[in-house]
Amino acid sequence: MIFASSAFGQAPQPAAIQNIPSLGEHFNQVDTTGTFLLQDPKTGVLKGWNPERAAKRYIPASTFKIANSLIGLETGAVKSVDEVLPYGGKPQMFKEWEQDLPLRKAIEISAVPIYQELARRIGQERMAKGVASLDYGNMKTGEVVDRFWLDGPLEISAVEQVRFISRLLTDKLPLKPETLKTVREIVSRETAGDTVIHFKTGWCTATKPQIGWIVGWIEKGESNYPFALNIDMADLKDAPKRMEILKACIKSEDVL
Structure with missing residues (x-):
């Protein structure tokens, strides 16, 4: 592995965010509170809604699967994204998780046990x-190696999620290029008009309110726009609001 040193322990740097008040209406329409943030890849400008919340850290939940995949491949803990891993044989929250899977499929259905x-x-x-x-x-991984991104102490802000995705897209993470390329390829995608949404969802149930995430990048033409969105969730019924709000935000003329 070729992990390099980073800014260990440093507090997140303040980010200047271009707030677009009209985006708040998309959250209001589905009766939730949250934040949306997107970065212009050419200028580096961050724009979105609710900059105060965008700077607040939350437990990443399954959005950490992107980082987990990178670390797993880089360390050789898994040979490839097609190596099948066991789920353990125990009952799971969702029946589709009760199967042995490779990372390529596990990230698509967000299979926690894998x-x-x-x-x-x-x-x-x-x-x-x-x-x-x-x-x-x-950067806090605590003492429970298979729960720290689900229950804490790991936390990340929307600003930091965008910066992480930006570095993933531009090969600026301290990992082998093939590791970065492979993980970019297995992230889920959905076409919306003339854009492609590359995304990973997350649902943190360890806090009140629960937190729903969707992070990734918007592919439009030759450009890739890193984004992060999080919302307050009461339960799983609120999960569809994440993609609904995201699509509404990226349709706004002031965003892309």
Whole structure:
């Protein structure tokens, strides 16, 4: 592995965000509170809604599967995204998680037990070094290697999520180029008009309110726009609001 040193322990740097008040209406229409942030890849300008919340850290939940995949491949804990990992045989929240899967499929259906197995194979020491090298949020991996992104102490802000995705897209993370390319390829995608949304969702149930995430990048023409969105959720019924708000935001003329 070629993990390099990063800004260990540093607080997140303040970010100047171009606030677009009209985007707030998309959150109001589905009766939720949240934030949306997108970066212009040419200028580096951050624009979106609710900059105060965009700077606040939350538990990343399954959005961490992107980083977990990177660390797993880089350390050799998994040979490839097509190597099948065991789910463990125990009942799961969703029946589709009750199967052995490769990362390529596991990230698509957000299979928690597969990524917990990957984390255990990585191990506590290598995981801590990997998360720090990626400068991922507060970089706290705690003492439970297969739960820290679900229950804490790991936390990350929308601003930091956008910066992480930006570095993933531009090969600026301290990992092998083939690792970055492979993970970019397995992230889910959905076509919306003349854009392609590359995304990973997350649902943190360890806090009140629960937090719903969707992070990734918008592909339009020759450009890729990193984004992050999070909302307050009461339960799983609120999950569709994440993509609904995202699509509404990127349709706004002031965004892309």
